[in-house]
Amino acid sequence: MRTVGVILAGGRARRLGGGDKGLVAVGGTPMLERIVARFGSQVDRLVLSANGDPGRFRSRPPLTGLPVLPDAGADGAPAAGDEDGAGPLAGILAALDWIAAQGLDATHLVSVPTDCPFLPADLVARLAAASAGAQASGAVAPRIVAVARSCPDGSGWIPPRLHPVVAxxxxxxxxxxxxxxxxxxxxxxGAFLARCPVIPVDFAPLDVGPGGGIDPFFNVNTPDDLAAADRLAHAPDAG
Known part of the structure; x- marks a missing residue:
């Protein structure tokens, strides 16, 4: 066991009609199910981070059997509070606590958000390779965090951008x-990452045909984003 993945599934779709953002459909499939399909095969174990009733996820066949972890509290017990929780850091901590509680021999956790339906198929491998390269060069190995970064496409349409929760x-x-x-x-x-040695890992735009490339970390926040994601979902290489 080397790598555990966590999908930070606590986001609320306030600008998309409410409810869990991960259950909003893109191209006819809930974003969370798309991410499980793209990301789950890249890690040894996969968990979801979300507060509230876990049954809303477990009742869906692609998600059945995945552990659903509430935010971790200060003492390691699940945190009390509303479904919005304490943000992505608490979800990442919950996954780290779960790894320890399960006695897994995982050395790393890879986190992704619930609203990026076009994650790269080589995400985990690329992040791991960058970490290994940095360790070989003499960086502080136990604290290196590899973070995904969108690589410009040359047109200026996709700016360089670090994605702290894809790490x-x-x-x-x-x-x-x-x-x-x-x-x-x-x-x-980002504030926590400022305390750690960070290795940015560049990812080129996904080629989706004559229309050009898209940011592989394109995230869905607004109705316009959702409409664009629906169109992109039908492109042959977007998945």
Missing amino acids: RWPVTLRSDLRRALYREGVRSV
């Missing part, structure tokens, strides 16, 4: 993350 986290960061989150009040993933 490969060493499990050794668990104690540091709990302290930052619950003792120091750090809520931003």
